[in-house]
Amino acid sequence: MSTVALIVAAGRGVRAGGGTPKQYRRLAGVPVLRRTVRAFLRHPGIDLVRCVVHPDDKALYAAATHGLALADPAMGRATRQGSVLAGLEMSSGSKWVLIHDAARPLLPSGVIDRVLEALEAGATGAVPVLPVVDTLCESDGGTVAREGLLRVQTPQGFDYTAIIAAHRATSDNHATDDAGLLRRVGLEVALVPGDELAMKLTDEADFLRAEALLGSAMLTRVGTGFDVHAFAPGDHIMLCGLRLEHDQGVLAHSDGDVGLHALTDAIFGALGDGDIGQHFPPANERWRGAASDQFLVHAGELVAARGGVIDHLDLTIICERPKVGPHRDRMRVRVAEILRLSFDQVSIKATTTEALGFTGRREGIAAQAAATLRLPL
Ligand code: MG
Numbered sequence: 249m250s251t252v253a254l255i256v257a258a259g260r261g262v263r264a265g266g267g268t269p270k271q272y273r274r275l276a277g278v279p280v281l282r283r284t285v286r287a288f289l290r291h292p293g294i295d296l297v298r299c300v301v302h303p304d305d306k307a308l309y310a311a312a313t314h315g316l317a318l319a320d321p322a323m324g325r326a327t328r329q330g331s332v333l334a335g336l337e338m339s340s341g342s343k344w345v346l347i348h349d350a351a352r353p354l355l356p357s358g359v360i361d362r363v364l365e366a367l368e369a370g371a372t373g374a375v376p377v378l379p380v381v382d383t384l385c386e387s388d389g390g391t392v393a394r395e396g397l398l399r400v401q402t403p404q405g406f407d408y409t410a411i412i413a414a415h416r417a418t419s420d421n422h423a424t425d426d427a428g429l430l431r432r433v434g435l436e437v438a439l440v441p442g443d444e445l446a447m448k449l450t451d452e453a454d455f456l457r458a459e460a461l462l463g464s465a466m467l468t469r470v471g472t473g474f475d476v477h478a479f480a481p482g483d484h485i486m487l488c489g490l491r492l493e494h495d496q497g498v499l500a501h502s503d504g505d506v507g508l509h510a511l512t513d514a515i516f517g518a519l520g521d522g523d524i525g526q527h528f529p530p531a532n533e534r535w536r537g538a539a540s541d542q543f544l545v546h547a548g549e550l551v552a553a554r555g556g557v558i559d560h561l562d563l564t565i566i567c568e569r570p571k572v573g574p575h576r577d578r579m580r581v582r583v584a585e586i587l588r589l590s591f592d593q594v595s596i597k598a599t600t601t602e603a604l605g606f607t608g609r610r611e612g613i614a615a616q617a618a619a620t621l622r623l624p625l
Contacts, residue, residue: 253297277553282312285299286316287353298322349402349448518619519550567600
């Protein structure tokens with residue numbers, strides 16, 4: 249019997265602005281729902297992840313979750329409680345279900361751990377909570393005792409049979425809290441520590457705060473690239489976006505710029521997103537004689553689309569001729585310009601192979617590159 253995560257994403261919440269429901273807005277380049285779903289997909293205790301979506305949002309949902317291994321979504325109903333019930337009905341046969349708000353994308357795995365541990369220990373329901381630290385008062389000024397008050401977060405975990413029965417038993421279809429429904433039918437709910445990172449995004453300030461938090465939680469990744477082109481009759485070669493006069497040209501489908509090709513592949517490598525041949529198939533006539541700067545621009549756009557940044561590029565050009573040294577700084581300027589980086593983020597080095605091998609015999613030119621990126625967690 250399996251453990252299902254049910255992500256409630258059917259709300260119309262547009263309070264955060266932009267006209268798009270907040271769960272589909274981008275947070276540091278990545279849709280909120282995609283981040284939320286990934287928190288569960290990468291947790292080893294979760295067998296299946298299902299979203300509940302608004303029938304009007306099918307296209308937004310498909311775009312936000314493209315490529316992720318999710319169960320078919322349930323269609324949301326008029327109220328949150330109705331939407332949760334729709335998701336539960338599609339998940340029959342489950343052992344445990346964790347119900348989570350789509351608008352809590354920064355959920356740490358430790359909260360999921362604690363909810364699952366409480367269920368494994370025999371609880372029928374388990375809810376993450378945080379203490380109230382600020383003084384509370386009523387709008388007319390009277391102070392409210394905060395002892396015994398807790399802030400309730402999600403995911404809330406339940407025995408599947410108990411929670412679906414509690415949902416079916418309720419006539420109040422405006423319930424916003426699943427644990428409350430369980431208590432109403434007389435069942436105990438265990439409390440486990442929540443986490444400030446599991447904050448719910450409600451307004452614009454929450455988005456800004458979450459983006460600031462993400463900025464300090466980036467993962468560094470390094471990719472490498474390598475490329476070779478054979479020399480052929482001609483009068484110039486393209487290298488790092490510059491046209492260099494030479495007594496030979498290169499054999500290539502595109503403009504044969506080994507520098508830009510190796511850099512492009514290094515970025516694809518750091519992204520874990522295929523290689524240059526996959527993104528720009530040589531069989532496609534569109535790329536005949538193509539200027540290679542567009543390949544590098546595309547790789548840079550993929551980094552940006554993931555909410556990432558390029559920290560550094562390092563390229564080594566391997567050939568006997570042409571001499572790279574005189575052009576090195578102009579190459580750095582050109583690569584930085586293509587990717588909108590600064591000059592000092594681009595390193596270009598050159599070497600010969602001491603007259604050995606194909607580069608030593610001046611049959612071709614090679615380049616190898618390393619790209620260091622930071623990607624959001
Ligand atoms: Mg190439």
